[in-house]
Amino acid sequence: MIPYPVDYVRATSVAHALELLSGDSEARLLAGGHSLIPLMKLRLASTPLLIDIGRLPELQGIEFHPDHIAIGAVTTHAELGSHAELAALLPLIPLAAGVIADPTVRNRGTIGGSLVNADPSADWPAVMLALDARMELTGTGGTRELAADAFFVGVMTSAVQPDELLTRIRIPLPGPDRVAYRKFRHPASGYAVAATAVALRYDGHACTGGAIGVTGVADSAFRAHAAEAMLGGFTGSAEQTRRIVEAAFADVRPLEDGFADGAYRMQLARVMLGRALADAVREP
Numbered sequence: 001m002i003p004y005p006v007d008y009v010r011a012t013s014v015a016h017a018l019e020l021l022s023g024d025s026e027a028r029l030l031a032g033g034h035s036l037i038p039l040m041k042l043r044l045a046s047t048p049l050l051i052d053i054g055r056l057p058e059l060q061g062i063e064f065h066p067d068h069i070a071i072g073a074v075t076t077h078a079e080l081g082s083h084a085e086l087a088a089l090l091p092l093i094p095l096a097a098g099v100i101a102d103p104t105v106r107n108r109g110t111i112g113g114s115l116v117n118a119d120p121s122a123d124w125p126a127v128m129l130a131l132d133a134r135m136e137l138t139g140t141g142g143t144r145e146l147a148a149d150a151f152f153v154g155v156m157t158s159a160v161q162p163d164e165l166l167t168r169i170r171i172p173l174p175g176p177d178r179v180a181y182r183k184f185r186h187p188a189s190g191y192a193v194a195a196t197a198v199a200l201r202y203d204g205h206a207c208t209g210g211a212i213g214v215t216g217v218a219d220s221a222f223r224a225h226a227a228e229a230m231l232g233g234f235t236g237s238a239e240q241t242r243r244i245v246e247a248a249f250a251d252v253r254p255l256e257d258g259f260a261d262g263a264y265r266m267q268l269a270r271v272m273l274g275r276a277l278a279d280a281v282r283e284p
């Protein structure tokens with residue numbers, strides 16, 4: 001289906017994008033366009049004005065700081081999946097980037113677009129939760145930072161306000177010692193029916209704790225806090241794994257759709273988390 005007529009402006013700076021946004025309450029930002037344009041074609045989203053931020057130099061690139069890595073919001077999935085220095089410090093990122101959709105989507109879709117879109121089945125939310133990322137949001141009044149845990153607030157809803165841009169994603173260093181990403185893909189779309197990102201920290205061979213991000217399973221991606229509290233001393237034993245998996249999904253109301261009802265989705269989630277824990281654990 002062809003979208004209805006819409007005005008298009010390519011922003012020349014973040015300040016320009018914010019000025020355009022504040023001038024029209026129904027204007028929408030366009031990054032890679034791989035979520036917004038399909039929604040517009042289906043008439044599930046509409047706007048009189050598209051503000052293209054996809055090529056803004058201010059929003060591009062990956063910066064390495066002593067205590068964190070800053071990723072520009074319009075960095076594509078493909079760039080994140082093929083950056084050697086980033087992979088060496090945060091191997092969870094290429095693990096997840098490589099299983100997003102297909103090469104066409106990975107070459108155009110951006111991490112910022114994916115996070116703001118907050119699709120309950122998108123991959124980056126689980127990864128950013130497991131890496132304890134912080135989101136830099138910029139509006140006309142200045143900049144604020146939000147933890148990933150406070151960023152995903154519901155189905156296709158993030159904490160970004162209509163007059164704000166997600167400008168950067170900051171991931172603390174040093175990253176976790178051991179990581180894994182396990183995803184059960186929807187066979188048609190490639191989105192996660194259930195996926196889990198596991199990040200473990202070690203002191204020698206002793207697991208001292210970690211983080212677990214889950215996507216595909218509930219209204220929004222979430223951190224499995226109750227399960228995380230049981231990661232200290234994790235050795236990979238079957239009994240520990242069973243208890244951690246049980247704790248992760250104890251209070252979850254699962255999504256249901258034509259592909260997976262709630263019970264099947266929960267079973268997939270349990271299996272994905274069990275496998276991710278087994279992938280990530282360091283052999284004693």
Ligand SMILES: Cc1cc2nc3c(=O)[nH]c(=O)nc-3n(C[C@H](O)[C@H](O)[C@H](O)COP(=O)(O)OP(=O)(O)OC[C@H]3O[C@@H](n4cnc5c(N)ncnc54)[C@H](O)[C@@H]3O)c2cc1C
Nearest residue numbers: 029031032033034035036101109110113122123166190191
């Ligand atoms: C066939 C297909 C398969 C896919 N499979 C997967 C998959 O397996 N896993 C997965 O995770 N994703 C998947 N996607 C989604 C894909 O990753 C999208 O590219 C991504 O979700 C959105 O990024 P974008 O840059 O294209 O955003 P856009 O479509 O341009 O924007 C999405 C939304 O975010 C807003 N926005 C964008 N950037 C910003 C910003 N910096 N600040 C504030 N608001 C902003 C826009 O206004 C819009 O509302 C798939 C998409 C398609 C078409």
